[in-house]
Amino acid sequence: MEKALSTTCQICSRPLSDPKSIKNGKGDVCAKKFSGILGTIGTSVEEINTLAKIDDPVVNRWVHLVARAIKARQVRDAARFLAAARHAGGLSRS
Numbered sequence: 001m002e003k004a005l006s007t008t009c010q011i012c013s014r015p016l017s018d019p020k021s022i023k024n025g026k027g028d029v030c031a032k033k034f035s036g037i038l039g040t041i042g043t044s045v046e047e048i049n050t051l052a053k054i055d056d057p058v059v060n061r062w063v064h065l066v067a068r069a070i071k072a073r074q075v076r077d078a079a080r081f082l083a084a085a086r087h088a089g090g091l092s093r094s
């Protein structure tokens with residue numbers, strides 16, 4: 001069975017109506033802001049999705065913290081949590 005898609009925005013929790021936004025889990029405006037901040041901290045939606053798919057509670061926790069920091073516009077924290085998520089997920093680039 002397919003996992004039910006969220007009908008609220010992951011970033012601002014507002015209800016989503018557009019099928020594309022529902023699939024993305026974010027409204028258009030939030031998706032743009034989100035990817036802008038991801039670019040600032042040197043990552044991408046693709047990498048976050050890759051990290052989010054890793055079945056590891058430690059990685060999942062860091063990814064959750066990255067999303068929360070971005071939501072709160074705490075870019076420096078987001079960068080720190082991203083580094084921890086990469087490290088925990090074995091995606092460290094250093």
Ligand SMILES: [Zn+2]
Nearest residue numbers: 009012027030
């Ligand atoms: Zn939103």
